[in-house]
Amino acid sequence: MALIFWEVWMYAQVLLVWWLFRRFARRNVAGEMIAGGMIGLFNEFATEPLWDYHLRLNFYKDTPLAIILAWAVMFTLVVYFSETLYKYFRKKQAVQPGDKSIFLFDLAAAVLVSFPIETLGVKTGIWTYRYDKLNWDWGMVPVVNMPWEALFGYCLFMLIGPSFVRAWENTFDAVIPEAGK
Numbered sequence: 001m002a003l004i005f006w007e008v009w010m011y012a013q014v015l016l017v018w019w020l021f022r023r024f025a026r027r028n029v030a031g032e033m034i035a036g037g038m039i040g041l042f043n044e045f046a047t048e049p050l051w052d053y054h055l056r057l058n059f060y061k062d063t064p065l066a067i068i069l070a071w072a073v074m075f076t077l078v079v080y081f082s083e084t085l086y087k088y089f090r091k092k093q094a095v096q097p098g099d100k101s102i103f104l105f106d107l108a109a110a111v112l113v114s115f116p117i118e119t120l121g122v123k124t125g126i127w128t129y130r131y132d133k134l135n136w137d138w139g140m141v142p143v144v145n146m147p148w149e150a151l152f153g154y155c156l157f158m159l160i161g162p163s164f165v166r167a168w169e170n171t172f173d174a175v176i177p178e179a180g181k
Helices: 002-025 030-046 065-090 102-123 148-157 161-173
Strands: 051-053 058-060 127-129
Touching (some): 002 030, 002 065, 058 065, 102 127, 102 148, 102 161
Antiparallel strands (some): 051 127
């Protein structure tokens, strides 16, 4: 029964995050969400045999539509927190084109945003790892009892995902234009 609430939340969070960014950060994140959802769609299709999902509304085998929307939200948050950390520590107003140090902040965002979301998904039973196929054997991250490979995988993923989102976000922002324009 609790999984129904998580599934409903995964749908609602898309609208809530979009509205919160628009209202309080004065930022249209539609483009980030679309680009992030594209990455999530690819990832879920490519890795489908590696985890079992336990939600109801699926679009491919046992992969729920809500998971694709969760990827959209996650990449929106990763890009935002990465850029916020970058601007704070680099004392810049915006990410400077060509500054490769953004990758370090993308990695920090993976640890601060993505890995906790992954941990929540596993701990609430939204999905389970197929250890028989993953063959993960590095051990577990202390305190949260999550595989080190999951953390490392997110760090690797954040070396490409946020760059894709930044490259395509403006193209997709026109899907949901700013109010009054």
